[in-house]
Amino acid sequence: MADLPLLAPGVQIALLVVAATILILLFRLLSGGKRGSVVLLVGPCNAGKTTLFYQLKDGTSHLGTVASMQENEGWCQLRNDKDKPVGSVKVLDLPGHPRLRSKLDQYLRDASAVVLVLDSADITPHKTEAAEDLFEVLTHPTVLRRRVPVLLACNKADLETQAHSVEFCRRTLEKQLDAMRKTRLALGSEQGKAIAALGKTDKPLSLAALRSPISAASISAEKGDVAEVTRFLVKLL
Numbered sequence: 001m002a003d004l005p006l007l008a009p010g011v012q013i014a015l016l017v018v019a020a021t022i023l024i025l026l027f028r029l030l031s032g033g034k035r036g037s038v039v040l041l042v043g044p045c046n047a048g049k050t051t052l053f054y055q056l057k058d059g060t061s062h063l064g065t066v067a068s069m070q071e072n073e074g075w076c077q078l079r080n081d082k083d084k085p086v087g088s089v090k091v092l093d094l095p096g097h098p099r100l101r102s103k104l105d106q107y108l109r110d111a112s113a114v115v116l117v118l119d120s121a122d123i124t125p126h127k128t129e130a131a132e133d134l135f136e137v138l139t140h141p142t143v144l145r146r147r148v149p150v151l152l153a154c155n156k157a158d159l160e161t162q163a164h165s166v167e168f169c170r171r172t173l174e175k176q177l178d179a180m181r182k183t184r185l186a187l188g189s190e191q192g193k194a195i196a197a198l199g200k201t202d203k204p205l206s207l208a209a210l211r212s213p214i215s216a217a218s219i220s221a222e223k224g225d226v227a228e229v230t231r232f233l234v235k236l237l
């Protein structure tokens, strides 16, 4: 049988390129697949999600927003610290009312990032709702696989005497999430596998030790003081 002719250099290069492309695609698939395409604004009623949405989209607070009955979606142009346009992201503002939040699971499948908006002047009465949102986000399979970044946006910082510090808001949520997973485990919840995503249950829950990077910032959506949110979003580009 005749020897196979050696491959021409051009064909060798083409084969190398094909092999490298397959390897890159495999790596991306195993390490979480493609990134999501939308930034979700979630959080309890009245926290300021819609105010933040319009501030990011139009640079104004659209004073007098009412409780949202449906989602708002739009593209937000982002500028860097030198006020230079650097790109845009699609943002989805979800209503806070529990009955209107049923689609969160579906939206999280395509999330590139999540901004959990909190009313820092009113965090304590709303800590259960806020922790429920955070629980759903941090135990979602897509969020876990892609390590979707989460920002705790502690809003209404302009209410100086009433607004709690970022650290207070973060610790309040951390403790509430810890209590929530204990209760759910004790009740023999079917979410056992999901709860495991929140770390070992023999130690207090630590947000810093979870798969998704979680940061926190103090903002005032109404006054347009949202630079920390913009910085968080610019990192996604």
Ligand SMILES: Nc1nc2c(ncn2[C@@H]2O[C@H](COP(=O)(O)OP(=O)(O)OP(=O)(O)O)[C@@H](O)[C@H]2O)c(=O)[nH]1
Pocket (backbone or CB within 6 Å): 043, 044, 045, 046, 047, 048, 049, 050, 051, 052, 063, 064, 065, 066, 067, 068, 069, 094, 095, 096, 097, 117, 155, 156, 157, 158, 159, 219, 220, 221, 222, 223
């Ligand atoms: N003082 C102050 N008030 C704010 C700020 N952001 C929002 N608000 C007010 O808080 C109220 C609720 O704001 P929304 O943006 O509608 O809140 P939401 O989270 O979208 O509420 P739902 O749609 O019901 O989930 C409005 O009266 C806003 O004017 C802020 O940074 N400071």
Ligand SMILES: [Mg+2]
Pocket (backbone or CB within 6 Å): 049, 050, 051, 066, 067, 068, 093, 094, 095, 096
């Ligand atoms: Mg709203």
